[in-house]
Amino acid sequence: MCQLLGMNCATPTDITFSFRGFSQRAGVTSDHCDGFGIAFFEDKSCRLFIDNKSAVESPIAELIRNYPIKSRNVIAHIRKATQGKISLENAHPFVRELWGRQWVFAHNGDLHGFKPELRGRFIPVGNTDSEYAFCYLLDHLVERFGYEEPGLEDVFQALEDISPKIAEYGTFNFCLSNGQALFSYAVTKLHWVVRSYPFRPTQLVDLDMEIDFREVTVPEDRVAVITTEPLTHNEAWKAFEPGELILFRDGNLVKKSKTYIDRLVREALDPSLRRVTKADVY
């Protein structure tokens, strides 16, 4: 299984503090050792760094921990392979261009038997359920909007429709960004927090490390952090509800919606239907 980390900010922000803690889960505080990836938006550009070494051992992860890239939208992923071999083409996040913007996607969970037809516009390079779902989702956006770029609210509505349909096939927690905003969706496990003025000192869960955000911020800073498991001890992390979709922009939660996942309701009524997926075992 995998863990996700997303960041959406009002001003370009360095993710090194959160990434230091998060990357400890790739072998030190957890066993997500089968590769890592991180994508940074800088204006419309997106830089993706992936490696099939763990985020603890990879020289590329070491570069990221030490080279503060300032970004308003970041998505990172550490992988414990369940579907798809351990190879670079299966490393999240995945990136595709649509409407002259890069779209970045990372997924936590397992989808079972999810193989709808793709229209050819987006085809997976690797062989994960995750990249397949990403291509399907983008296909759906093109089917709905054509090649006229819609607004973020329109994309939100499209995700509200399509995400629970994919979630019928299993666990579908994801972070998605086009550099303007960050969309997060959870079926089982995802948490978020907003760091804003007045800032406070904070301690990482995964590493004996503290930062006093008062010393490294200005009042205009505002940072939403989204992650599988909370990264810090003393911040007010909120858990996503099952089926919840949230749109973060400029470090604010600007829209949220709880989608209806038929499978979850059926399973609640009759627990014998429940297929425990590896996604549930962290």
Added chain:
Amino acid sequence: MCQLLGMNCATPTDITFSFRGFSQRAGVTSDHCDGFGIAFFEDKSCRLFIDNKSAVESPIAELIRNYPIKSRNVIAHIRKATQGKISLENAHPFVRELWGRQWVFAHNGDLHGFKPELRGRFIPVGNTDSEYAFCYLLDHLVERFGYEEPGLEDVFQALEDISPKIAEYGTFNFCLSNGQALFSYAVTKLHWVVRSYPFRPTQLVDLDMEIDFREVTVPEDRVAVITTEPLTHNEAWKAFEPGELILFRDGNLVKKSKTYIDRLVREALDPSLRRVTKADVY
């Protein structure tokens, strides 16, 4: 203007030697300081590293020089901005997915007034003539072949048709790879060499550095290197003819063709027509 470096190999090969020399041109032996990029294929996966610092100063370029990534297809680019501001979204190489493969493209030259309509399938993220030409070229491939992946020979024929049409608008030297092979096209300046058994010692042009390839190769190795200006003193670099398209696969030149560029013939007959582009001034 820019400089290009391509590598196509029979076996996964480390490009650090050639990249060390090439990256000197980003401020030491030449002034291509406005960013760099390098894309490595590893099987179907493609890792792209870009920075808007020069390849001499960038910590990412330093990582590349010291972290030997083995690849069968590599494309690198150092930039001296002529069109498009210095920003990450304008850094070459550009990458798009088509037919479930990553396609990587880097361009040297200037195109003037090249703005044909794009169909929406591929839209530039930045604002360079180069990314526009890449999107146009991929558009043409989809128009010609639809979403059924053609063979490399078919792609070669398509490039034979479309490249000289783009070259009517200016200097269009490029390297293009989908991870299976490398296509190179030149209007003004591009050189290539194949390194194969028996290997020999070689000295870089741009750096006081020698390598004895006999010590770091096996007889099965075979490496085609394509670059704007020859990288070494004592190898038999060949210049592309104007309009020449070459397909390299497994380190071999497998196909070449000389395309007819009407503009070059007109300019040869009447030199007053010739618009000296910055591309010609290295």
